[in-house]
Every structure is written in structure tokens, then in C-alpha cells.
Amino acid sequence: MAVTPVSFDDAWKIVDGSRNKHLLLGNGFSIALKPDIFTYGSLFENADFSSSPQIKALFQALGTQDFEIAIKHLEDARIVLSVYRPDLKDLLQQFEKDAGLIKDALVSAIAKRHPDRPYDIKAEQYAACRLFLQRFNHIFTLNYDVLLYWALMQDKVDEIALRPDDGFRHPQGDPELPYVSWQEAHSSTIHYLHGALHLFDHRTEIIKYTWSKTDKAIVDQIREALNQDKYPLFVAEGSSEGKIDRILHNAYLHKALRSFESCCLPANNSTVIFGHSLAQNDQHILRCISSGSVANLLVGLYGNPNSQQNKDIVARADEIIALRKKIRGEKYPLKITFYDAQSAKVWG
8 A cells, every 4th residue: 555655854743752763774875875886786787796607697587686685595595405405515505605705795896886085975965964863862774884984973064963872992902903893882872783894803803994093094994804805794694584693693783783672662762764675684673663662663765655665665564563563462552654765855
């Protein structure tokens, strides 16, 4: 069933009185600023599959440029083949290897296409973004890029007193190291639910690349790391089950997910989703909303509300409401309001 989205300002009036307002960002946040870079089509065109041409053929056979769909098919095929033909060990290993290659290609393509410097984005775009972000107590993002990080750091473009805290601090005992490490898990207000380009699992600690520690641009540091076959902390499994397994085996990711879950618990909190399609492969995130008590959820729709993509989002929103009723009963109903994503003017 199609819906008529309201303006973001009207939607905000519904949640403005909430005790805390929290934000969940999807890839639409980055696409809204740089559609020529962050759509799957653009990333696919810049992915290097020259060493494994069968991967590009797989995308063509599936009729998609969505990396996670291709990964999911390989993961599913591996499961099926392990039951029916466990003797085909080489093929099973090839499926696993190719799924890994697609994940690495996704991160490499994002790093390759990413804007080089913060000043590649206009001051007025940062100002608009920061005006939007200041509304929220906690910000959770599913994106790998550093656009959110850049926007939060641009305190020279306005007088907004944003005080973001991602929990990273100078390493204890050796403040001269060229990175900061994750130390203050309980103070964080910024959470990278699926990792990010500038976060790395550095053996015994999670580290973050910064400009201030090296005087070298973050994107340059990331590209140098990739050239050395060092890959950032990121979650790109094809299914929600695969993603949650990856998350539960990493302390930083696990804590970020638990933080989102905690923010969804109080009934007098509200959650706003921008740039996310409520996709099935992120059910481990969305289930936190269903299992919580948060009364209001705002969901952005981009473009024609009657498009198939938006109809699918509305249908999945109904599933979230139904699951809330199943888990929490009639005492904690969930109201979902759809708003016009463009009217939020996240980047101006």
C-alpha cells in the first residue's frame, strides 16, 4: 500500500517532545551528497575483478550490481553444495574465496572513489548536515565512508556546539603513536555499526586513523593501508545472520549494536532513519526496534512514494510493527511515520 510522506519538519513535530532522539543512517546519507560515487552502480564500475572474471560474470548472471546480493548468493551456494556435494572441496573453497574478494573489492572501490579531502565538500553543505545532526543524542551509521566523521569535525563552518564522541582516545602509555584507539565504550555517542574505512582491527585493539596524529589525510592513510593488504574493520556479509556472526566476534561492533539496542528500549525515546531501505539483510539492526519499546519511528522515503522500492520499504515497515506486537504485545505499540527524505535537506 502506498503512503503519502509528510515533510521532515512535520514528522519532527511528532518526536520533538521525546526524551531522546536517535539517528540511524544508511547509504542514502552518502548518496544524497555524492550520488556519482556511493551508489552500488558507481562502486561496481570501479571495482577491480580482473583477477577473478567469474565474479563479474556472477553479477551479470544475477542481474545486479549490489555487492551484498552477490555475496549472499555465494554464501548460500556454499551451504547448499556442502550438503549435496561435500566432495567438491575446491569449489566450496572457491565460493568462500570469491565472497571475500567481493567484500575487499567493495571497500577498495569506496576508498578509490571517496572524496580526497574534507574541503572537497562545500562549507554550506557541512553546515546543513551539522544542523541536521545536532538534533540527535546518538548517531548510528551503517556506512563505511568518512563523510559523517568529516561533517562532525567541521566546527569552523558554524557555531553549533556539536560534541561527538566515538570512544577513541590517545593510546595509554604511548600518546605519540600515529593513531587513536577505542577505549571509552560507555561514553560513545557516534557508532559505526558495520565498521568504517578509518577503523582497523589492530591485533589487541581497535584503532582509528586521524589527520591530527600524522598530518596526513585520512583517505591517503586508508589507501596506503589497502595497498599493503591491510583492510579496515567492516561488515559486508550477504545476510543478516552472517553480519550478526561477524559483529558478535568483535568487541567494538558488538558494543555498537548493544548501544543501538539500548537506545531503542525506552518508550519515551524516538528513532529516525535516513537513507536506509529497511533491507532484510539488516534485520539484526531493525529487530532492536521491534524488540524495544520506542514509541515513534520516522522513516525517510526518497522520490516517488509509489515506486516499487518505496512500496517495499512500507511493507517492511509493517513487518517491523507486526514483530513489535508479537514481541511486546499491545502495551508498547510502534507508530511509524514516513517523511520525504529530500525535505530533510541533510546536505542542504
